[in-house]
Amino acid sequence: MRRIHTYFIIIALVTGAVNRGLSQEVATPLSMQACMDYALQHNYNIKNSQLDVLIQDAQNKQTLAAAYPHINGKAELDDYLNPQKTFIDASSFPGSTAPEGTIIGFPFAIPYAGTASVSASQLLFDGSVFVAVKARNTLIELSKLNGAVTEETIRYNVYKAYNSLVITYRQYDIIKQSLSFARSLEHDMMVTRDNGLAEKIDVERTSVQVNNLASDSISIGNLLTTSEQMLKYQIGMNLNTPIILTDTALEERKQNTISLLNEAEDYDKVPEYNVLKTSLKLNEYNLMRYHYAGLPALNIFGAMGYNYAADKFSQIMNPTNYAFNSMVGLQLNVAIFNGFLRQNQVTEAKLNIEKSKNSIEYLKQSLDFQAATSRTTVKNNLLQVQSQKRNMELATDVLELAQKKYKAGVGSNLEVTQAQTDLLRAQTNYFSALLDLINAQADLKKALGLLK
Numbered sequence: 001m002r003r004i005h006t007y008f009i010i011i012a013l014v015t016g017a018v019n020r021g022l023s024q025e026v027a028t029p030l031s032m033q034a035c036m037d038y039a040l041q042h043n044y045n046i047k048n049s050q051l052d053v054l055i056q057d058a059q060n061k062q063t064l065a066a067a068y069p070h071i072n073g074k075a076e077l078d079d080y081l082n083p084q085k086t087f088i089d090a091s092s093f094p095g096s097t098a099p100e101g102t103i104i105g106f107p108f109a110i111p112y113a114g115t116a117s118v119s120a121s122q123l124l125f126d127g128s129v130f131v132a133v134k135a136r137n138t139l140i141e142l143s144k145l146n147g148a149v150t151e152e153t154i155r156y157n158v159y160k161a162y163n164s165l166v167i168t169y170r171q172y173d174i175i176k177q178s179l180s181f182a183r184s185l186e187h188d189m190m191v192t193r194d195n196g197l198a199e200k201i202d203v204e205r206t207s208v209q210v211n212n213l214a215s216d217s218i219s220i221g222n223l224l225t226t227s228e229q230m231l232k233y234q235i236g237m238n239l240n241t242p243i244i245l246t247d248t249a250l251e252e253r254k255q256n257t258i259s260l261l262n263e264a265e266d267y268d269k270v271p272e273y274n275v276l277k278t279s280l281k282l283n284e285y286n287l288m289r290y291h292y293a294g295l296p297a298l299n300i301f302g303a304m305g306y307n308y309a310a311d312k313f314s315q316i317m318n319p320t321n322y323a324f325n326s327m328v329g330l331q332l333n334v335a336i337f338n339g340f341l342r343q344n345q346v347t348e349a350k351l352n353i354e355k356s357k358n359s360i361e362y363l364k365q366s367l368d369f370q371a372a373t374s375r376t377t378v379k380n381n382l383l384q385v386q387s388q389k390r391n392m393e394l395a396t397d398v399l400e401l402a403q404k405k406y407k408a409g410v411g412s413n414l415e416v417t418q419a420q421t422d423l424l425r426a427q428t429n430y431f432s433a434l435l436d437l438i439n440a441q442a443d444l445k446k447a448l449g450l451l452k
């Protein structure tokens with residue numbers, strides 16, 4: 001038995017040393033809202049969603065480039081080392097004395113030649129580009145809405161992690177108080193035994209409770225560390241940063257339950273719903289794009305430049321060897337038949353629109369179901385919290401009465417030990433029910449789009 005006591009004393013000393021080391025650093029106070037604000041700045045999923053908006057903006061500008069003029073420059077220098085020759089019958093030349101059938105080759109290319117030109121083109125009308133330009137703001141909106149979905153998910157996770165940590169702190173404080181009381185009772189029992197007024201079994205029974213509470217204290221202490229690291233992970237904070245929670249009044253959040261139950265449903269408050277509506281709009285733009293793709297596309301273009309030639313490289317810069325040229329034109333492209341490609345693209349776009357509409361209706365049903373289920377869960381958990389709170393109050397009264405009887409010499413330590421065990425169980429059940437209620441509130445807020 002003394003070995004067990006020594007073991008827990010060593011653990012307590014080590015834990016105290018660690019806590020003193022950590023206490024030298026200034027702990028960062030964190031409210032619920034501060035955690036959410038911190039997460040929106042440091043969580044990597046949030047950062048990526050913000051980058052997605054910038055990426056979409058860059059993609060939009062790439063699409064918009066098709067509507068701007070395109071200008072290209074070109075310069076070319078050719079050195080005909082072995083120019084291609086054209087073969088003719090030498091006897092066909094006037095005054096030629098060559099026998100008939102004498103074939104000779106003549107190079108028609110001058111050894112040095114080249115061109116320098118500038119060309120430009122401007123799209124006047126293209127249905128596909130027109131629709132793509134029109135849809136660019138909707139694409140940006142979709143990226144932002146996807147970011148809103150990510151933010152809501154982060155808020156939801158932070159909300160649950162924060163409250164879970166608060167509950168764990170409460171449980172840890174309770175177990176420490178119970179352990180302190182049990183050790184005090186154990187000491188009293190040992191003194192009573194030494195005076196011959198208590199039996200050995202009474203002392204050992206109290207020692208067993210002390211050992212169990214000490215073991216539970218270590219387990220909850222480890223859970224506390226894990227819960228704290230989970231919160232830091234959710235908000236993107238360094239795991240070694242000491243923190244202190246400031247929003248610990250969970251009972252005050254319970255008071256907001258009634259007003260939350262009376263909140264009316266509004267699909268437009270839910271980010272996922274807005275994402276699907278925007279996706280439907282983009283699918284409608286896609287259908288429009290394929291319809292417009294059947295219209296002719298009109299371009300205007302032009303080019304100007306110089307071409308030159310010389311039989312010696314040193315004559316390249318001779319102005320008399322350069323000839324100016326220019327041209328302008330219109331180009332009309334008409335899709336006459338493409339193997340029914342566009343018709344099938346139109347069919348696919350229409351089917352995607354129907355699919356988006358089905359997804360919207362399905363989401364509405366899901367949100368209705370989630371809201372109804374969460375409301376029921378909140379009501380049930382509210383009753384559980386009230387019931388467990390009453391049990392905790394009764395268990396507290398029983399413990400106080402048992403302690404008074406024990407001190408007055410009309411009660412046994414077994415009554416006190418049992419009452420202490422019952423109170424600990426009632427406290428654990430109460431905080432477990434309170435955590436279930438708060439988590440159910442988070443689910444209801446998420447279904448109603450109220451996690452802001």
